Amino acid sequence: MAKDPVRVLVTGAAGQIGYALVPMIARGVxxxxxxxxxxxxxxxxxxxxxxxxxxxxxxxxxxxxxxxxVATTDAIxxxxxxxxxxxxxxxxxxxxxxxxxxxxxxVSIYKSQASALEKHAAVNCKVLVVANPANxxxxxxxxxxxSIPEENITCLxxxxxxxxxxxxxxxxxxxxxxxxxxxxxxxxSSTQYPDATHATVNTPAGEKPVRELVADDQWLNTEFITTVxxxxxxxxxxxxxxxxxxxxxxxxxxxxxxxxxxxxxTWVSMGVYSDGSYNVxxxxxxxxxxxxKNGEWSIIQGLSxxxxxxxxxxxxxxxxxxxxxxxYSCLS
Ligand code: NAD
Ligand code: LMR
Numbered sequence: 001m002a003k004d005p006v007r008v009l010v011t012g013a014a015g016q017i018g019y020a021l022v023p024m025i026a027r028g029v030x031x032x033x034x035x036x037x038x039x040x041x042x043x044x045x046x047x048x049x050x051x052x053x054x055x056x057x058x059x060x061x062x063x064x065x066x067x068x069x070v071a072t073t074d075a076i077x078x079x080x081x082x083x084x085x086x087x088x089x090x091x092x093x094x095x096x097x098x099x100x101x102x103x104x105x106x107v108s109i110y111k112s113q114a115s116a117l118e119k120h121a122a123v124n125c126k127v128l129v130v131a132n133p134a135n136x137x138x139x140x141x142x143x144x145x146x147s148i149p150e151e152n153i154t155c156l157x158x159x160x161x162x163x164x165x166x167x168x169x170x171x172x173x174x175x176x177x178x179x180x181x182x183x184x185x186x187x188x189s190s191t192q193y194p195d196a197t198h199a200t201v202n203t204p205a206g207e208k209p210v211r212e213l214v215a216d217d218q219w220l221n222t223e224f225i226t227t228v229x230x231x232x233x234x235x236x237x238x239x240x241x242x243x244x245x246x247x248x249x250x251x252x253x254x255x256x257x258x259x260x261x262x263x264x265x266t267w268v269s270m271g272v273y274s275d276g277s278y279n280v281x282x283x284x285x286x287x288x289x290x291x292x293k294n295g296e297w298s299i300i301q302g303l304s305x306x307x308x309x310x311x312x313x314x315x316x317x318x319x320x321x322x323x324x325x326x327x328y329s330c331l332s
Contacts, residue, residue, distance in 0.1 A: 002036065003035055003036060005036040005038045005067040005068070006031055006035060006036070006037050006038070006083045006084065007037070007038045007083050008025050008030070008037050008038070008082065008083070008084045008085075009040040009042065009079060009082040009085040009086065009087075009121075010022055010040070010041050010086050010088060011042045011043070011087050011088055011089030012043060012088035012090060012131065013041030013042060013043055013054060013071070013088070014043040014050040014051040014053075014054055015043070016241060016242075016244040017244045017247050017248050018054070019054060019244070020244050020245045020248035021086065021088065021251060021252070022041065022054060023058070024249065024252050025037055025039060026063035026065060027063060027065070029252045030084075030251075030252040030256055031256065032256070033065075035065065036066075036067045037067065038068040038069070038070070039066065039068070040078050040079075040080075040082055041054065041055065041078070042072060042073070042074075042075060042078035042079075042089060043073060043089065044073060044089075048073050051071050051073070052071055055071040075113055075116040076116050076119075076120055078116070079119075079120040079121050080120045080121075081120070081121070081122050082120075082121045083121075083124075083125055084126050084127075084255060084259075085117055085121060085125055085127045086130060086255070087110070087113065087128065087129045087131055087137070087141070088130045089113075090102070090105065090106040090109055090110075090131030090137070091105045091106060092131075092132070092242045093242060094236070102132055103323070103327060103330055104330040106131055107136065107137060107140045107331060110129070110131075110141045110144075111141075111144045111331060114141045114142075114144035114145035115144060117141070117148065118145035118147050121148075124152065125148065126152050126154075126255070126259070126295075127148065127152055127154065128154055128155070128156060129141060129154070129155040129156065130155075130156045130247060132188070133187075133188070133323055134155040134156055134271060135186075135189075135271050135284070135287070135323070136320070136323040136327045138154065138155040138271060139273075139324060139327070140331070141153055142273060142285070150273045151272070151296065153273065154254070154258070154270050154285075155188060155271030156188065156250060156254055156271065157192070157269045157287035158250040158253050158254040158268060158269060158270065159188075159243065159250035159251075160188060160192055160228055160269065160287075161183075161250075161268060161269035162246070162250050162253065163194075163228050163246075164184065164194040164196065164199075164224075164228045165180070165182055167227055167228060168182065168196060168201070168210055168214075168224070171214060172210075172214065174201055174203075178202040179199065179200075179202075180202075180265075181199045181200055181267055182194065182199045182210075183195040183197075183199075183267075183289040184228075185269075185278075185287055185288070185312065185316060186280075186286055186287055186312075186319075186320065187287070187323070188271065189229075190230060190233070191229070191315055191316040192228070192229055193225070193309065193312035193315075193316055194224065194225050195312075196211065196214075196220050197303075197306075197309065198303055199211075201213055221308065225312075231243075254268075254270060258295065259292075259295055261293050262290075262291045262292045267300050270288065270297055271285050271286065271287045272290065272297060277299045277301065278303075278305060278313060279313075281317055281321065284317060284320045284321065285320075286316075289303070
C-alpha cells in the first residue's frame with residue numbers, strides 16, 4: 001500500500017540552496033524512493049514571483065512522488081501540518097563577511113519563525129536549520145519554541161562532515177564511500193573541529209584507521225583541519241555565492257539518516273542540543289558524532305579525547321557561547 005505523503009517545509013525556497021534542494025526532496029533523495037511528499041515552500045514577498053517560478057518548474061518536472069506544492073509568503077500557511085522543516089531562509093554570507101555579520105538579520109527571523117512552527121507544525125516535527133549562523137539560529141528557534149522537544153531541533157554540520165570525508169578520500173585516493181566516522185565538533189564556522197582521530201577506510205585488507213593510512217599526522221593536524229574549516233569561504237571566493245548543491249545534498253543526508261537511521265557501525269555529525277557530553281556546556285547547539293535509529297539521534301559516547309582535541313572542542317564551544325550572547329543582544 002502506498003505511504004501517506006510527508007509534508008516537508010523548505011524556507012528560503014526561492015534562494016539558491018532552495019532551488020537545488022526542492023527537486024532532491026521531490027525525487028526521494030531525502031526520504032526515500034517510496035515516500036510521497038508534499039512540499040511547503042516559504043519565502044518573503046520580494047521573492048514571491050521567483051518562488052512561483054520554482055513551483056511551476058516542480059509541476060513541469062512531473063515528479064511521481066510529489067503529491068502537492070504549497071508556495072507562500074505566509075509563515076503560518078507554510079508551517080501548517082509540516083512533519084519536517086528545513087530552515088534555509090535568511091541572508092547568506094557574502095565574500096569578506098564573517099558569519100557573525102549575518103547574525104542580527106537572521107536570529108530575528110528564527111525567533112519569529114519559531115512561534116509559527118511551534119503553533120502550526122505537526123506534532124513531533126523534525127527541524128533542521130541550515131541558514132547561518134546555523135547553530136545559533138537553531139538555538140534561538142529552540143528557545144522561542146519551548147513546546148517543540150529539544151531533540152527535534154538540529155542544525156546542519158553534515159556538509160562539513162562530508163567535506164572532511166571528501167578531503168580524506170582525495171588525499172588517500174580512495175572512494176569517498178569507503179571513508180567513515182570523521183567527526184565535526186562544535187560550530188558550523190571556522191572554529192569547528194574536523195577530527196579524523198577515529199575515522200577509518202574500508203580497504204581490501206579490512207577496515208584501517210585513517211591515521212595509519214595517511215601516515216602524516218602533520219597533515220591531519222593542520223591542513224586537513226583548516227581546509228575543512230575554510231571550505232565555505234573558499235566556495236564563496238570561487239563562486240561569489242555560498243555553497244548550494246553540496247549544502248542541499250548534505251541537508252538530504254542529514255534528514256535521511258535521522259529519519260531512516262544511520263548504517264550499522266557508522267556515525268555522522270549533527271548539530272544538536274548539548275547534554276553535557278564530552279564536557280561541552282549544555283545550553284548550546286553543538287555538533288557531535290551521532291547515530292540515528294527509529295527517528296532519534298544519540299551521541300556516540302566514550303571516544304577518547306586527547307589534549308589537542310580537548311583544546312579544539314573548548315575553543316569552538318567558547319565561540320558558540322559568545323554567539324549565543326551576541327544573538328540575545330541582537331534580539332533585545
Ligand atoms: P539565498 O540568498 O540564495 O537564499 C535565501 C532565501 O531566503 C532567499 O530567497 C530569501 O528571500 C529568503 N529569505 C530571507 N528572509 C526570509 C524569511 N524571513 N523567511 C523565508 N525566507 C526568507 O541564500 P542561500 O545561498 O540559499 O543560503 C541560505 C542560507 O544557508 C544562508 O544563511 C547561508 O549562509 C546558509 N548556508 C548554510 C550552510 C550550512 O552548511 N549550514 C551551507 C551553505 C549555506
Ligand atoms: C558553507 O559552509 O558553505 C556556508 O555556511 C557558507 C558560509 O557562510 O560559510
